[in-house]
Amino acid sequence: MFDDHPGDDRRGFLKCMAWAGTGALFAFDGGIASSIGLDGAIAAPVRQSAVQPFSFVQLSDSHIGFNKPPNADARATFREAIAKVQALPVRPDFIIHTGDVSQLSRDQEFDDAEQMLKAAGLPVFFIPGEHDMLDPEGGKAFLDRFGKGSRGAGWYSFDHRGVHFVALVNVADLKPGGMGNLGAEQLKWLAADLSGKSSSTPIVVFAHIPLWTVYADWGWGTDDSAQALKLLARFGSVTVLNGHIHQITQKVEGRIAFHTARSTAFPQPTPGTAPGPGPLKVPPEQLHSMLGITDATFIRGHDRIALIDSTLSA
Amino acid sequence: MTRAFKLLTFQAAVLAGSAFVMASVASITRAAPPQSAAVSIENFTFKAPALTVKRGTTVTWTNADDIPHTVVAKDGSFKSKVLDTGDRFSFTFAKTGQFGYFCSIHPHMTGVVIVKA
DSSP, X not given: OOOOOOGGGGOOEEEEEEETTTEEEEEEESXXXXXXXXXXXXXXXXXXXXXXXXXXXXXXXXXBTOOSTTOSOHHHHHHHHHHHHHTOSSOOSEEEEOSOOBSSOOHHHHHHHHHHHHTTTSOEEEOOOGGGGOSTTSSHHHHHHHOTTOBTTTBEEEEETTEEEEEOOXXXXXXTTOOBBOOHHHHHHHHHHHHTSXXXXXXXXXXXXXSSOSBGGGTBSBTTHHHHXXXXXXXXXXXXXXXXXXXXXXXXXXXXXXXXXXXXXXXXXXXXXXXSSSOOOOOHHHHGGGOEEEEEEEOTTOSSEEEEEEETTO | OOHHHHHHHHHHHHHHSOHHHHHHHHHHHHHSOOOXXXXXXXXXXXXXXXXXXXXXXXXXXXXXXXXXXXXXXXXXXXXXXXXXXXXXXXXXXXXXXXXXXXXXXXXXXXXXXXXXX
C-alpha cells in the first residue's frame, strides 16, 4: 500500500488557482508555488501513487455558545457550514474539526455541536482548542466526549487510503509568556508514531494553533513546533492544517505546506491590524463571506492534497 | 432604636460639629490605604501589566473582552476560574513580593503584581 515513488515524483511545486471566486484550489507538491488555471489542473500529468482519491472536510473554530458581535448565534452558522458539507458534489469520507468546538467548554455547547454534526452523517475527528479546555478539569469534558482512544491531552493518529493522519494537541499545559505548546511527551509519541512510516507516505497533520509562527505578539504559533517539523522533514508530502486564527493563511516550507482555515463563528483581524486578536466586528451582511469550510481532496494519481476554501456566503 | 439609626445620629452629630472636626475625619479617611486595586483585561492584555500595591490589598481583575480569559499565578498561589465577558476575579495579597501571572488560555498575556509592606 505504501509503494515508494520515483524520486522525481517528490520534486516540489505548488499549484494554486482561483476557484469560482469563492475560494482557492491548492495542489500541494512541495516547495515552490505556482499559480495555474483550472484547465491546467485538469490537464496535470497523472502520476503513480499509492493514494486512492478521496476527500475530507476541515471545520474549525465553531465556538458553539458564542453570541456576541459580529455573530449573535454561532450555532446557526455552524449549522450552515454543515449544510454546506452535505451539499458538496463529492461526498467527503470524513470531517476533521480543528478545535474550539465550544466557546466555554460547557456540556450544552459540546452536546449541541455533536448533535449538529450528526446531520452530516460522517465520521468526525476532533482535536481540542483552548476554548475546549476550560472545564474545571482542564479538558476532561472534551476528551470524554470527543477524545475516545486518544492519548495524553488528546493526540492520536490514523491511516486512511494510504494517507497517514496525525492529530496533535498544542493547547494543553501552556507556559507563561509562551504560545502553543506540544510538550515532550507528545513529541516523543510523534517520533515513535512516524518512525515506521515510509517517507513516501503522504502525511496530514492537524492541530488547533498554527504549527508555524504566524504572529508572535498575539501568540499565534507553537513554541516547540520546530521539533515536530524536524520529525516530518523526511516525508515527501506533509500538509499541516490548523485553525485558531479564524482566517486563511498559508505557507510552504520545504515539502511542508501549512494552511489555516476560516472559523464558522466569527472572523479575527489580520495580524497587527487591531489592538488585539478579538472578534472582528464586521457588519452582518459581511459576516458570511468571512466564515467557511475547507474541502481537502487527494487527486487521483497525486500524493498531494488539494484544498478548496469556500465561504458560507457562496 | 436600631443600631443603624444610632450610627446615623452619631454621624449627624459629627457633621453638625466644627469645620475642624470635619477636616480631621476627611484626612483620616484619606490616610487609610484603599486596600483595593483593579486590573482590566482588554484586547488580550492586562491593562496594568505591572501593578504595585501595599500588602493586604485586594486586586480585582475584570474581563472586558468578548473572549474568555483566566488569571493564573506563575507560582500557583492564585488561579481564577474562566472569566467570561464582565466576570471578575479578586485576590488579596497577604505577603510582600513579586507575583507574576498569566492567562492560561492565551499565555502570551502576562502581568505582575508587586506587593510592598
